[in-house]
Amino acid sequence: MAKRPGAYHCGTEAAMDIIDGKWKVGILWALGEGVRRFGELRRMLPGVTEKVLASHLRELEQDGIVRREALPTVPPHVEYSLTPLGVSLNDALAPLARWGEQHILSAVR
């Protein structure tokens, strides 16, 4: 979770704080493809527990990265999507993804 804006020394530190959490970048990646429901996200991230997924989503929501919309249906129905800020964060992450693919993932392939 992000702290107060004054608590950082550089932008990277601030950004890292927001995506700090085992499944945060996975969530960003999953929501980059469109609107997803809670159960969909859970299936897209094999191994994540409900508790951790819920708390990560709540933190991302508080940081303005994710929008949460609860539909008043029975049974409950909640949709998650990226805010414009979330989209921009995803874009800023793209070079890092390319770096990882080129230098780490392709090392043995």
Place this chain on the structure above:
Amino acid sequence: MAKRPGAYHCGTEAAMDIIDGKWKVGILWALGEGVRRFGELRRMLPGVTEKVLASHLRELEQDGIVRREALPTVPPHVEYSLTPLGVSLNDALAPLARWGEQHILSAVR
């Protein structure tokens, strides 16, 4: 620390694994300015303990990000610097730094 290349689902995850550690991006930033000695790094990162700094440096060295050169002098003298891979990682981190500055740090200034 980076695991085996096959253990990741995307490049971001692999990159995040390498810079995972409270002071790793700080070390990258400090070494981006040039060669530094152990004691210099410690002073540049207020709050880091010797143990954590040493282990972070060892991990970054194993991941090929940092080069360690021990000079055979008395008293001991060890110089740390970025490898070409480390420089490229620092470059890939730049967009994220800009994002953090624009969207988080400047939020209250």
Place this chain on the structure above:
DNA sequence: CAGAATCCTTAAAGATACTG
């Protein structure tokens, strides 16, 4: 279905002291 509540495990980090 989408979570909240509770309890539990364990790695990462911190503190402190010591040394080639």
Place this chain on the structure above:
DNA sequence: CAGTATCTTTAAGGATTCTG
């Protein structure tokens, strides 16, 4: 100077159960 060796602390994450 540049670490290593222990010990302790903490907080993220996991497992399980329960509910509007």
